[in-house]
Amino acid sequence: MPASRSHERAKARPAWIPGLLIAAALAIPAAPAAVLADGGRRSPDDPAWREECGSCHVAYPPRLLPAQSWRRIMATLDRHFDADASLEPGRARGIEAFLVANARQASSESALRITGTGWFRREHDEVAGLFSSAAVGNAANCGACHPQAEQGRFNEHEIRLPGGNKR
Amino acid sequence: MNKILALLAAALALGGLPALAADPLADITVAANAVPGFAGFSAERGARFFRTPGGSWSCSTCHSDDPRRAGRHAVTGKPIEPMAPAVNPRRLTDPARVEKWFRRNCKDVLSRECTAQEKGDVITYLRSMGR
Numbered sequence: 001m002p003a004s005r006s007h008e009r010a011k012a013r014p015a016w017i018p019g020l021l022i023a024a025a026l027a028i029p030a031a032p033a034a035v036l037a038d039g040g041r042r043s044p045d046d047p048a049w050r051e052e053c054g055s056c057h058v059a060y061p062p063r064l065l066p067a068q069s070w071r072r073i074m075a076t077l078d079r080h081f082d083a084d085a086s087l088e089p090g091r092a093r094g095i096e097a098f099l100v101a102n103a104r105q106a107s108s109e110s111a112l113r114i115t116g117t118g119w120f121r122r123e124h125d126e127v128a129g130l131f132s133s134a135a136v137g138n139a140a141n142c143g144a145c146h147p148q149a150e151q152g153r154f155n156e157h158e159i160r161l162p163g164g165n166k167r
Numbered sequence: 168m169n170k171i172l173a174l175l176a177a178a179l180a181l182g183g184l185p186a187l188a189a190d191p192l193a194d195i196t197v198a199a200n201a202v203p204g205f206a207g208f209s210a211e212r213g214a215r216f217f218r219t220p221g222g223s224w225s226c227s228t229c230h231s232d233d234p235r236r237a238g239r240h241a242v243t244g245k246p247i248e249p250m251a252p253a254v255n256p257r258r259l260t261d262p263a264r265v266e267k268w269f270r271r272n273c274k275d276v277l278s279r280e281c282t283a284q285e286k287g288d289v290i291t292y293l294r295s296m297g298r
Contacts, residue, residue, distance in 0.1 A: 058245070084272075084275055
């Protein structure tokens, strides 16, 4: 959390040297796992987002996809992965602003699916065989293995695989 | 100061009460009444509609055959709280919410919006259930 705040400050005042140093430190370990390492980070929240984007699946935290992905998703809600998730335009605009402001940085990807991104596949290659099991159903059912998914937490120490195998 | 507080309280009461009391069935009944031949809503018809597949899904695919139980989203697997107000009192209390989900879910199931008759039948069915 402190890291991302200084990052914002760094963006606002590019001449500020300590800020630049922190920004550089953030940019170097750009390996996806490091960017996403969850270590106790609190997810930003927004009530409209939680309500509207958390009803059919867990509300996937904004940091899991880049801004371009969120824009594409928000522009096609009426045919959202074969579901109608359409929203009243004013409400959709507010949610889009929240998603874009907190989106994943430093990515040229615009995948529509978190489960289709490179980092997701790499993090999950060991458990990919479980995705289609009866207890999980599908990779997008994050909560089946990440009990704190509703809180936006995917920390590797909090994983509970279906069948009771704690990790 | 006190006067302002009193005014605020009055405004809140005026604005808040009707919202709490609004019944999603009210607007649906008005719309149904406008259709020639409307003869009331039926829990039995609602029960049948709830379980009848449109394409690959019916309402019960996600909301369970027994709306007093929790359901599960057919694609994502996310649990869905029971639909029967007898076991889940928050259901069918917010007209905007109810309209939004009828619009989306009817399109997903039937590829069209539900008629006022169908919506009224479903609500009547869900409200007819005891615990």
